[in-house]
Amino acid sequence: KCKTVTFVFSDNHLTRKTPPSYADGVYMLAGQNRPSARKLSQIFMKGEDGLGSSRNRTALLAFFGQVASSEVLMASESGCPIEVHRIEIEKCDEMYDRECKGNKYIPFHRAGYDRKTGQSPNSPRDNHTNRMTAWVDGSFIYSTSEAWVNAMRSFENGTFLTDETENLPIRNTMRVPLFNSPAPHVLRMMNPERLFLLGDPRTNQNPALLSFGILFFRWHNVVAKRVQNEHPDWPDEEIFQRARRIVVATLQNIIAYEYLPAFMGEGLPKYEGYKPDVHPGVSHVFQSAAFRFGHTLIPPGIYRRDGTCQFRRTPMGYHALRLCSTWWDSNDVLSDSTVEELLLGMSSQISEREDTVLCSDVRDKLFGPMEFSRRDLGALNIMRGRDNGLPDYNTVRSYFRLPKIKEWSEINPPLFKKKPELLQLLAAVYANRLDNVDVYVGGMLESRDGPGELFRAIIKEQFTRIRDADRFWFENTESGIFTEEEIEEIRKIRLYDIIVNSTNIKPGEIQKHVFFWVKGDPCPQPLQLNTSLLEPCRYLQGYDYFEGSELAYIYACVFLGFVPIVCAGAGYGVVKLQNRRRRRLRMRQEEIKNSGGGKTSVDKMAVREWLHANHRRLVKVKFGPEAAIHTVNRKGEKLRTVNFGSTENMKYEDSNGNKKRPLILIRVPRDHDLVLEFDSLASRRKFVAKLESFLNSHKKRLLSVHSSCEMMLANAETRERRQKRLEHFFREAYALTFGLKPGEKRRHTHMDNEDDGEVMTVMRTSLSKSEFASALGMKPDAVFVRKMFNIVDKDGDGRISFQEFLDTVVLFSRGKTEDKLRIIFDMCDNDRNGVIDKGELSEMLRSLVEIARTTSLSDEHVTELIDGMFQDAGLEHKDFLTYSDFKLMMKEYKGDFVAIGLDCKGAKQNFLDTSTNVARMTSFHIEPVHDGARHWLLKKWDCITTFLEENRQNIFYLFVFYVITIALFVERFIHYSFLAEHTDLRHIMGVGIAITRGSAASLSFCYCLLLLTMSRNLLTKLKEFSIQQYIPLDAHIQ
Known part of the structure; x- marks a missing residue:
């Protein structure tokens, strides 16, 4: 049954x-x-x-x-x-x-x-x-x-x-x-x-x-x-x-x-x-x-x-x-x-x-x-x-x-x-x-x-x-x-x-x-x-699936061809419209701001800024309302501000030999120069008249110097030249800090005589607040930058001289822990009254959180954190800290203060803990090695080995990724090439279907990994465990 x-x-x-x-x-x-x-x-x-x-x-x-x-x-x-x-x-x-x-x-x-x-x-x-x-x-x-x-x-x-x-x-x-x-x-x-x-x-x-x-x-x-x-x-x-x-x-x-x-x-x-x-x-x-x-x-x-x-x-x-x-x-x-x-x-x-x-x-x-x-x-x-x-x-x-x-x-x-x-x-x-x-x-x-x-x-x-x-x-x-x-x-x-x-x-x-x-x-x-x-049998040979669809196909191709163009054009138009509205809004806000303070209206003029021999850009020069001129781009964003508040006279050079493209070079004290190019002599005269009128309104004098165009551009302190000078500035500070023993003077070689003039130029170089912030990789308006700048700028002239910067680097690299604590205490003490209240400490903590680029803290969290620090030090009955109280609070973290340092981009060096720097000082001074005698292949090999050593973890996971991707492709390719060659599309398309199916398997794996990178909560949770030591979860940030 x-x-x-x-x-x-x-x-x-x-x-x-x-x-x-x-x-x-x-x-x-x-x-x-x-x-x-x-x-x-x-x-x-x-x-x-x-x-x-x-x-x-x-x-x-x-x-x-x-x-x-x-x-x-x-x-x-x-x-x-x-x-x-x-x-x-x-x-x-x-x-x-x-x-x-x-x-x-x-x-x-x-x-x-x-x-x-x-x-x-x-x-x-x-x-x-x-x-x-x-x-x-x-x-x-x-x-x-x-x-x-x-x-x-x-x-x-x-x-x-x-x-x-x-x-x-x-x-x-x-x-x-x-x-x-x-x-x-x-x-x-x-x-x-x-x-x-x-x-x-x-x-x-x-x-x-x-x-x-x-x-x-x-x-x-x-x-x-x-x-x-x-x-x-x-x-x-x-x-x-x-x-x-x-x-x-x-x-x-x-x-x-x-x-x-x-x-x-x-x-x-x-x-x-x-x-x-x-x-x-x-x-x-x-x-x-x-x-x-x-x-x-x-x-x-x-x-x-x-x-x-x-x-x-x-x-x-x-x-x-x-x-x-x-x-x-x-x-x-x-x-x-x-x-x-x-x-x-x-x-x-x-x-x-x-x-x-x-x-x-x-x-x-x-x-x-x-x-x-x-x-x-x-x-x-x-x-x-x-x-x-x-x-x-x-x-x-x-x-x-x-x-x-x-x-x-x-x-x-x-x-x-x-x-x-x-x-x-x-x-x-x-x-x-x-x-x-x-x-x-x-x-x-x-x-x-x-x-x-x-x-x-x-x-x-x-x-x-x-x-x-x-x-x-x-x-x-x-x-x-x-x-x-x-x-x-x-x-x-x-x-x-x-x-x-x-x-x-x-x-x-x-x-x-x-x-x-x-x-x-x-x-x-x-x-x-x-x-x-019987009647003859009709034999219609084959069938054209495309027959009758010619016109629709042409229209479809034309439509599909124009869709990206239309979309791109519409998107470009929307962006342009939004930028225009944004510029108008910004300009209106500035006009309201200026008129609200009873100040005169801001004058503008369109010119061309000369950056170097192969690069110029269209800008607008805005005069005032304060004692400064600004260059803005076509979107209204400020590119640079030249402040004349600290000088009585402003000096400029004009080119007397170039009538087609006349130039003006404005000397900016202790900063790179501003070189402007005009369409005609009349435009330059108009600019000079506006600049002179603007300076007279601020009781400043305008001094002019005539020179040739070639000489002007050759002596111009451009942004690139300024950046190279700042890099030299940091390298010299680094060399003087770690290359000399106490009491030792700088050794001279046969090439040093040629560099003496350049070294003296570096010694006379000073850093502005924006350059100091750029060296630290921070924004100029950051609280930490402002406080640190004020500590380093001992004479209070708004600039950091070479000696002031050198003293700070030496302090952080060779100084005692108490000296570092004193600097941090002074940074927190805004009003310079010798004590730190909870408000000042809260401001410092917030700035550090902002630097760390982590989740912002609410006022309740900051208050709770500060109260916990006071309680741990037995100072819960106080609302402020003296220097001795601050040392008492930081006694538990005294060992961690050895690692305090400054990370300067130009020097390519982080001034880390004292023990490391001492080891560097003892091994830094060696006889100069003339690398010019080494073969270029050996130099290339050194670069490769250094790169592999620094990125060995990333290379390992990249190797695993490629192995899996290739394995998936090979598995599908073999299946459709040798195990299913009799089936449907494989029989018609040949090896092509095997390649496409293998590629599809590899792409699917790549898409899965791409989705994994979006799992931010999971990645954040993994960082709490030791697995982060073996998987480079933050490699994309580095």
Whole structure:
């Protein structure tokens, strides 16, 4: 019972009756060394159309075979993702390469399979998915989905929904997922709502299959009405289920005991009851080879007639409907025909002969995808066997207890005796190897008046297993579905009875044995159909997906090209507008500020500031309102302020030789000069007049000096020259502090005489507050800078002389801890009254917090911190500190004060703790090493080793990052290059997809790390643990 239930659902797997024979033993197509499937189809399956069946089988049998196949099979649909392979086409192929261009191929999609397989030789590609159930259970009529069949039901009297004629099913307005392949004769996708809603998604493929679908649709409604008449008190559900059981039973009886004997020439063994140990799964050889024998019976067209033997012609005057012109357009045929006409026509029409030949409508003109609208069914059948990994023809024979073929002629002696050239071709294309013949080709060559012995054995074994393993088979009396009398009645029902009871066809208008037409049966066919009697088949080669989209594509490209430009322009305009408003607001605020104090209005003039030989910038010079001039940029931001408050006279130089670009150099005491360039002499005179007027208003004098332009620029103290002088300033202070022992004088070398003048210039250099702040890496208006500057500036002239700076550096490097404490105490003592109150200490703490660039402290936190410091020192009863109290408070941190120093940018040196500096002093004085004698490679090597030593931790993590990134790329690249080269895009794009997938994996890892840097709270928390010693969490700050 459990085994039976296992195979009742759809999407089960095909069953292996022979071992898989993939080219690599895992997943690659079998028969890689065999000829092209198209070439084999051209040799063995190409022939003359219009040869009738040797046993007078009808077209009704040929197309009913598709019903029997659809009932138990749907295993050729492509998997996901799609795996596309190429069927090679020989050059100058009469169907697919008429222009002899070459390099043509038929696309072939491999069938879906269990993705868990196909990974190793122990688990080769297997378990191909069968979307239908393995039973003859009416899946063709009722589908395999409860939701699907509910969409077909009327829920009244157990019947299906019908249209207004009550003879046809409704159209697919509910968008049930029916197959809607493109019609190859029009080469476009049509509206899916035009299709008839039936149980099998493939029913609308061709008119014959659609006729059978509608026939059994009607048969269900007929049976449902009979059940209702017998049981008028039954509800809709019971009527529907009872009618369904009867319809399924009649379908089982027709397939097993009417169709199969007519198709194979022999019937199934006698039914012996339900066998739960039998596996009912559909085998690969049945699906991919044996049951495809019926394709040879399919005619190129379909006759239509009425009950009076009047055969209808097409509107174009042809004898019958052309099959290749009706693929996936069957609903259009039924708008001009009736189901009765098609069934009567097929019952009188003789099918094609049972041989290896397929008619051209399926061999050359089978439907296909948009890009290849016509395909070769013979080649597809061969490729399907290779896709399923079927072994060779002889191996399959041995597994079905048939003797192996030892000579080529043993396959079909009468055929090869009649066509000896076919025997020679067979041996030649397979390189005279009997162990390498495709099972489909070998099985088809066995055919005489029906399937050969191999295909008969496979088909018979398959349907016997399906019947015997079915607990609900209609003949199984143990299931309790039918009584003995009902089983006997079902056995009497033939396809003829269903046709007569479900259509308007009368008993005398169709033969009782509908699968054969013999002499004396109603309405013989006018003649055996061949392609010459039918309308030409349209072959639309390829499909241009771009057609009709040219104009939209051009507009889209133009739009996408202009979008960045428009966005950039809009953004630039918004920024400009905001800057303009900001400048106006700033200017208005300054005007209000100046006018509010009763001061005169500020005069301005646009000039060009000369910075050095290759750099000039446009600025505005603002005069006042205080005794200073300012240079501002076009945004109104101050670039520089030149203050004249401390001098009585201001001196400037003008160039007397350059009339095109006249210059003015304004000498700024103890700062770099201001060089301005004008467009004309008139502009310079205007500037001089404004400057003189401005200075006179502040009781200052303007002195002028004339010099040449070259001399002026050569002697100008530019910002760059000032910066170099300041760097020299710091280096000299450093050298004098750490390079000389107490009482030792500076040594002189032969080059020192040249530098004496420069050294004296440095000695006379003094630092402004802004330069001092820049050296410390702080803002000039910082509280700490202001306090420190006031301490260092002992004479209070607003400048730090070289001697004052030198004394401070010596103090911090060699001084005692008490001296450092005294400096800090004096810095906190704003009012110089000898004591520090809590307000002054709070101001100092805030400045230190600001320097540390950490979270700002609130007033409560600062007060709490200061109270804690007072309490720890036992001074909680005091509101201020004397110097002795301050020393007492700092006694606990006395050791930490050794590390107090100044970090000056120009010196590239932090004056750290005393012990370190003492060690430096003892080892600093060494004899000068002349590096000029060393080779440049050694100098470069020293730089590299120094860099590696300083950044070894960062380099290690950078190395780990690159290793992981490369490993991810290589892993995906190897997977798509060597482990999945048969799949979808990999097969089409080649190595390109492997590169892109590897890059995607590496990029995903990089994006994850990028997101990690945004986790600021996590990084802050990690800094509290020792892990920060091993991971450079603050490397980006450094």
